[in-house]
Amino acid sequence: AQSVTQPDIHITVSEGASLELRCNYSYGATPYLFWYVQSPGQGLQLLLKYFSGDTLVQGIKGFEAEFKRSQSSFNLRKPSVHWSDAAEYFCAVGSNSGYALNFGKGTSLLVTP
Amino acid sequence: EPEVTQTPSHQVTQMGQEVILRCVPISNHLYFYWYRQILGQKVEFLVSFYNNEISEKSEIFDDQFSVERPDGSNFTLKIRSTKLEDSAMYFCASSGQGISNQPQHFGDGTRLSIL
Numbered sequence: 001a002q003s004v005t006q007p008d009i010h011i012t013v014s015e016g017a018s019l020e021l022r023c024n025y026s027y028g029a030t031p032y033l034f035w036y037v038q039s040p041g042q043g044l045q046l047l048l049k050y051f052s053g054d055t056l057v058q059g060i061k062g063f064e065a066e067f068k069r070s071q072s073s074f075n076l077r078k079p080s081v082h083w084s085d086a087a088e089y090f091c092a093v094g095s096n097s098g099y100a101l102n103f104g105k106g107t108s109l110l111v112t113p
Numbered sequence: 114e115p116e117v118t119q120t121p122s123h124q125v126t127q128m129g130q131e132v133i134l135r136c137v138p139i140s141n142h143l144y145f146y147w148y149r150q151i152l153g154q155k156v157e158f159l160v161s162f163y164n165n166e167i168s169e170k171s172e173i174f175d176d177q178f179s180v181e182r183p184d185g186s187n188f189t190l191k192i193r194s195t196k197l198e199d200s201a202m203y204f205c206a207s208s209g210q211g212i213s214n215q216p217q218h219f220g221d222g223t224r225l226s227i228l
Contacts, residue, residue, distance in 0.1 A: 034216060043117075043204060043221035044156070090156060099144065099161035099169045101217060106155060 002027045004093050006104035013081050014112050021076040021107050023065075023091030032094040033074040034101065035065055039087045047089075050074065061085070086111045117220035119205050125226045126195050134190045134223045136205030145188045146206040146217060147180065149173070156204065162188065192225075200227045 003026040013019050025031055032051055036044040048059025055067040065076045074091060088108050092101040118137045126132045138145050147159040160170040162180050179191045188207075192199055202224050206217040 036219070041221075043119075044206075044219040046216050046218065049216045092156075099146065099163075100158035100171065101146075101148075101156075102158070103156040 002031070002093050002095060002102045004091050004102055004104035006089075006091055006107050008107045009105070010108045010110065012110040012112060015083050016080050019076075019078045019081045019085070019109070021089050021091075021109070023074045023076065023104060024072050025074065025091075025093045026072065027093060027095065029095065030069075033065075033067060034092040034094070035059065035063070035074075035076050036090045036092060036103075037061075037087045038090065038106075044090065047076070081109075081111055083111045083113070085109060117205055117207055117218055119203075119220035119223050121223060122221065123224045123226070125228060128197055128227050129194050132192050132195055132225065134192075134203050134205075134225070136188045136190075136207075136220060137186050138188055138205065138207030139209075139218060140186070142207035142209050142218075144168075144208045144210070144217075145180075145182070146208075147190045148204045148206065148219075149201040150204065150222075151198075151201045159190070195225075195227045197227050199225060201225060 005024045034049045035047040047063050048057050050057050050067045063078050088106045090106045091104040094101045120135045145162040150156045158171050160174045161168045177193050181189050202222045204219050204222045206219045208217045209215045
């Protein structure tokens with residue numbers, strides 16, 4: 001069965017610092033991978049997706065993620081964090097044999113001045 | 114940019130009552146989904162719907178739950194007899210194609226509180 005692990009429950013970074021949020025997945029074949037962001041009281045906004053091809057994918061708001069098959073990882077990165085990036089970040093995995101997205105438990109990002 | 118819209122934003126219901134959560138998916142999308150997020154927990158898949166029938170459902174989606182597309186624009190989730198443990202944020206999502214081609218776009222959710 002698919003599973004997604006986000007090892008960090010909370011992360012605090014200073015504004016302007018770089019960010020990396022970790023995501024590991026468990027799935028037999030090539031997964032479809034997603035990062036979503038949820039601001040307080042808001043829904044889930046898609047940041048980026050990986051289906052196939054180039055393993056480094058660019059998303060909105062200056063985010064990128066790299067698919068590493070050998071490490072079963074899909075970590076999210078941003079070179080310089082802005083205060084508005086404070087939110088909950090969810091990694092999700094899907095497969096071509098189903099419709100469901102399987103979400104990780106999320107990482108809460110706090111940005112300090 | 115087209116959005117998935119959900120109403121109401123907050124629903125308070127007495128235990129045992131029926132509740133209907135409403136969603137308007139993105140207009141040219143064909144696949145529809147419901148997820149829920151219990152406070153402090155991860156987002157969980159409930160059901161997917163395509164071509165007027167359920168295409169996949171999770172163990173959570175038992176006989177108390179049903180989905181319907183009553184017209185060309187709305188997609189609803191009904192809980193027949195609510196329980197305290199149904200309290201959660203319910204998200205509707207839609208996609209233009211299946212999961213292998215297009216991502217799912219989510220609404221802002223309906224917070225369901227069961228008293």
